[in-house]
Amino acid sequence: MKIGVFICHCGENIGRTVDCARVSKAAGFFPGVVHSVDYKYMCSDPGQNLIKQAIKDFKLDGVVVGSCSPHMHEKTFRKAVADAGVNPFLCEIANLREHVSWVHEDIDVATDKAIDLIRFAVEKVKRNTPLTTIKVPVTKRTLVIGGGISGIQAALDVANAGYEVVLVEKEPSIGGHMSQLSETFPTLDCSQCILTPRMVEVYQHPKIKLLTYSEVEKVEGFIGNFKVTIRKKARYVDDTKCTGCGDCMQKCPIKKKALSEFDEQLTTRSAIYVPFPQAVPNIPVIDTSVCTYFKTGKCSMCKKVCGRDAIFFEQEDQMLTEEIGAIIMATGYKLYTIDKKPEDSEIKGYGEYGYGKYKDVIDGLQFERIASASGPTSGEFMRPSDGKTPKKIVFIQCVGSRDESKGFSYCSKICCMYTAKHAMLYKHKVHDGEAYVFYMDIRSGGKMYEEFVRRAIEEDGVKYIRGRVSRIYEEDGKYIVKGEDTLAGVPITIDADMVVLATAMVAQPDASKLAQTVGIPYDKYGYFVEVHPKLRPVESSSGGIFLAGACHSPRDIPDSVAMASAAAAKAMVLFGSDMLEREPTIALVNENLCAGCFYCKKVCAYNAIEIKQIKDKQGNLIKEVAFVNSGLCQGCGTCNATCPSKSIELIGYTDEQIYAEISALM
Amino acid sequence: MSHHNTTHVRTISDDITDITSQNPELCYQCGKCSAGCPMRNYMDDAPNVIVRYIQLGLFEKAMNSATIWLCAGCLTCSSRCPKNFDLAKFMDAVREVALRNGVKVKEKTILKFHKAFLKQIKNHGRSYEVGLVRDYKMATFDLFSDVENSPKMLLDGKLNIFPHNVKGKDKIKSIFEKTEVKKCK
Numbered sequence: 001m002k003i004g005v006f007i008c009h010c011g012e013n014i015g016r017t018v019d020c021a022r023v024s025k026a027a028g029f030f031p032g033v034v035h036s037v038d039y040k041y042m043c044s045d046p047g048q049n050l051i052k053q054a055i056k057d058f059k060l061d062g063v064v065v066g067s068c069s070p071h072m073h074e075k076t077f078r079k080a081v082a083d084a085g086v087n088p089f090l091c092e093i094a095n096l097r098e099h100v101s102w103v104h105e106d107i108d109v110a111t112d113k114a115i116d117l118i119r120f121a122v123e124k125v126k127r128n129t130p131l132t133t134i135k136v137p138v139t140k141r142t143l144v145i146g147g148g149i150s151g152i153q154a155a156l157d158v159a160n161a162g163y164e165v166v167l168v169e170k171e172p173s174i175g176g177h178m179s180q181l182s183e184t185f186p187t188l189d190c191s192q193c194i195l196t197p198r199m200v201e202v203y204q205h206p207k208i209k210l211l212t213y214s215e216v217e218k219v220e221g222f223i224g225n226f227k228v229t230i231r232k233k234a235r236y237v238d239d240t241k242c243t244g245c246g247d248c249m250q251k252c253p254i255k256k257k258a259l260s261e262f263d264e265q266l267t268t269r270s271a272i273y274v275p276f277p278q279a280v281p282n283i284p285v286i287d288t289s290v291c292t293y294f295k296t297g298k299c300s301m302c303k304k305v306c307g308r309d310a311i312f313f314e315q316e317d318q319m320l321t322e323e324i325g326a327i328i329m330a331t332g333y334k335l336y337t338i339d340k341k342p343e344d345s346e347i348k349g350y351g352e353y354g355y356g357k358y359k360d361v362i363d364g365l366q367f368e369r370i371a372s373a374s375g376p377t378s379g380e381f382m383r384p385s386d387g388k389t390p391k392k393i394v395f396i397q398c399v400g401s402r403d404e405s406k407g408f409s410y411c412s413k414i415c416c417m418y419t420a421k422h423a424m425l426y427k428h429k430v431h432d433g434e435a436y437v438f439y440m441d442i443r444s445g446g447k448m449y450e451e452f453v454r455r456a457i458e459e460d461g462v463k464y465i466r467g468r469v470s471r472i473y474e475e476d477g478k479y480i481v482k483g484e485d486t487l488a489g490v491p492i493t494i495d496a497d498m499v500v501l502a503t504a505m506v507a508q509p510d511a512s513k514l515a516q517t518v519g520i521p522y523d524k525y526g527y528f529v530e531v532h533p534k535l536r537p538v539e540s541s542s543g544g545i546f547l548a549g550a551c552h553s554p555r556d557i558p559d560s561v562a563m564a565s566a567a568a569a570k571a572m573v574l575f576g577s578d579m580l581e582r583e584p585t586i587a588l589v590n591e592n593l594c595a596g597c598f599y600c601k602k603v604c605a606y607n608a609i610e611i612k613q614i615k616d617k618q619g620n621l622i623k624e625v626a627f628v629n630s631g632l633c634q635g636c637g638t639c640n641a642t643c644p645s646k647s648i649e650l651i652g653y654t655d656e657q658i659y660a661e662i663s664a665l666m
Numbered sequence: 667m668s669h670h671n672t673t674h675v676r677t678i679s680d681d682i683t684d685i686t687s688q689n690p691e692l693c694y695q696c697g698k699c700s701a702g703c704p705m706r707n708y709m710d711d712a713p714n715v716i717v718r719y720i721q722l723g724l725f726e727k728a729m730n731s732a733t734i735w736l737c738a739g740c741l742t743c744s745s746r747c748p749k750n751f752d753l754a755k756f757m758d759a760v761r762e763v764a765l766r767n768g769v770k771v772k773e774k775t776i777l778k779f780h781k782a783f784l785k786q787i788k789n790h791g792r793s794y795e796v797g798l799v800r801d802y803k804m805a806t807f808d809l810f811s812d813v814e815n816s817p818k819m820l821l822d823g824k825l826n827i828f829p830h831n832v833k834g835k836d837k838i839k840s841i842f843e844k845t846e847v848k849k850c851k
Contacts, residue, residue: 484714489711
């Protein structure tokens with residue numbers, strides 16, 4: 001084998017602490033090396049040409065590049081090598097930047113280590129074999145999980161590009177939290193007015209299959225080839241017959257037992273219900289936990305009044321399977337529970353704010369419902385306890401956010417803006433009312449955001465007080481809010497009629513369970529994790545699964561929509577070709593040696609190991625062995641390390657290659 | 667890549683960190699401590715301001731403040747702090763470094779009360795109310811305030827004439843002798 005060694009200075013990044021000329025000179029004497037040079041920027045066009053020219057001139061059939069991390073430029077150099085007619089997998093990278101120059105200071109020591117790493121890579125490349133990328137077919141259908149604004153946007157983008165979409169929403173209607181909002185910052189346009197047309201568009205789109213009141217049960221397969229099992233929960237209403245006339249809901253005798261989810265527990269709803277009048281689809285569901293028929297079998301009022309005979313008490317959950325190529329996660333968020341310690345939770349809750357104890361201490365979404373024209377008060381500001389117009393409202397920011405003691409250390413990002421909006425909406429309707437905002441910092445980064453907050457203060461007269469509130473208690477029908485203005489250094493006491501807590505955004509409580517079902521990582525808060533925080537922010541580390549909206553981290557509507565469109569674009573990139581190319585460096589089983597213990601199957605994080613039966617010509621089972629699904633295998637090597645009989649190896653990183661590398665260092 | 671070597675100069679902030687085992691920089695100045703402090707109206711500086719003084723290196727301002735002496739150690743601030751910062755412990759530490767550094771104490775009678783109280787612990791291993799009253803009144807020459815309460819307290823058994831000593835009170839005394847701050851104005 002004729003090997004060429006190319007040492008990159010990376011400007012001064014490597015050159016400052018590694019004597020590159022000495023490294024290339026030393027490498028020239030390694031057995032098998034016929035050519036060795038160093039160059040200022042090997043990844044540049046002239047640098048790559050240097051490699052290509054040397055391959056021609058010296059008839060090289062192995063290349064070692066000493067440069068930055070393979071994460072950065074392995075692809076660049078392998079492509080250059082391939083352009084010169086050599087199999088790209090005969091090119092190895094020795095990391096002289098992250099592993100040497102950036103972590104050492106002494107030039108002599110660093111240079112010696114660099115020489116060792118080159119020797120190491122030369123020994124490996126000698127044992128490399130030409131490999132070809134794996135090709136797998138792509139199913140050009142997308143599954144979007146979650147029908148809030150992120151899911152709606154992603155579904156519409158993919159569908160409008162001409163690809164089929166399956167949109168799964170666990171609630172009876174799509175729309176998510178955005179459908180509950182009154183007006184949106186910083187433009188104050190009506191949330192429902194901009195959202196509901198999109199919901200209808202989803203419903204009517206020929207490329208979108210909408211599955212509401214449904215949940216993803218199981219995800220099998222791999223990028224381009226997922227098989228997804230979806231549970232369509234029983235609505236007890238036949239959606240092919242129902243016209244959404246609403247007679248059943250009007251006649252339902254159970255009116256007070258169930259609190260409205262859509263109105264954030266401020267009102268009640270019937271046992272058979274649609275969450276809100278603009279729901280999509282406009283088909284009711286029966287809440288079996290309160291319905292008299294399901295409890296005693298004695299009432300069937302809805303069935304009697306239904307002119308279409310659509311009530312179907314015997315309906316059962318249905319299981320659907322869908323062939324899917326890409327998955328977009330858009331499961332959104334929930335609000336932090338303030339009042340008491342939720343079960344199995346680290347959260348302690350804010351007893352000192354009296355949430356749950358005082359009716360007029362409410363959270364941000366409840367305020368949205370009160371402020372909304374479609375809400376329980378039709379947009380009139382009335383406090384929940386007695387319906388009186390509150391003349392003094394206190395808004396408290398960072399409840400649960402930025403609070404390691406009782407909530408989460410992160411900033412929920414949207415509360416500064418929505419609190420400013422709340423105070424503004426209140427001042428617009430109650431002109432003689434006073435609005436106070438307790439804040440720690442105002443975080444209003446965003447187009448026209450800072451201007452919006454200033455408008456609340458300068459034009460609408462909202463009083464901002466810098467300090468966290470310590471306690472709220474009731475006295476003579478008022479809520480006494482104890483704070484401190486930390487700018488003036490004076491204690492502040494406000495006798496408020498109503499208090500609004502800007503509570504933290506948290507991941508959906510079942511987000512971690514869903515992440516395990518789908519097979520993507522999540523952080524300690526339950527938010528889904530991206531592959532790279534800067535350069536791959538909408539991709540999960542599992543191929544073909546993308547992230548959109550607040551299921552990734554707290555974010556507002558414009559950010560969620562942008563992320564959803566980005567995730568849709570990523571799915572469409574996947575659909576751009578009929579076959580997917582995958583790295584060939586995956587595990588391979590030696591079926592002769594494999595004893596079928598399946599330890600590999602147990603440790604595989606990607607479910608890539610399958611059981612293969614080996615049969616003789618008569619069809620009798622000889623033995624069972626492990627089999628690697630080349631679509632799923634990510635080449636992590638865990639099976640390789642676990643296998644007791646050494647019968648599973650990683651192509652491109654065989655034991656022989658690793659041992660040769662280690663011997664080169666000794 | 668070069669590394670910057672800086673020599674750390676010890677300050678009073680380090681002494682406070684040693685006593686409290688918590689970094690003063692944890693405090694992000696939200697003011698929830700001051701908002702809920704029952705003694706806030708009697709203080710010159712808000713409690714969060716004392717932490718701010720230490721963060722800024724304004725140790726004299728912190729140690730000369732009346733606030734550190736007015737803090738009753740009720741722990742309301744510590745229990746409500748969103749950063750789990752134990753401010754009551756921190757206040758204790760500021761008082762201690764103030765004494766160690768010989769700072770002129772702003773609230774002398776409070777210090778006299780503290781000393782009178784600790785003297786009972788030192789001598790008896792537990793609180794001895796009559797001794798506390800005697801020593802505090804001798805130290806302040808404030809002989810007659812609250813005297814009207816004493817007959818009822820005596821009748822209710824709140825004041826015992828004779829001290830109740832703990833077992834091994836000599837050991838308690840030796841702890842005091844080893845740890846007491848000697849230098850103090």
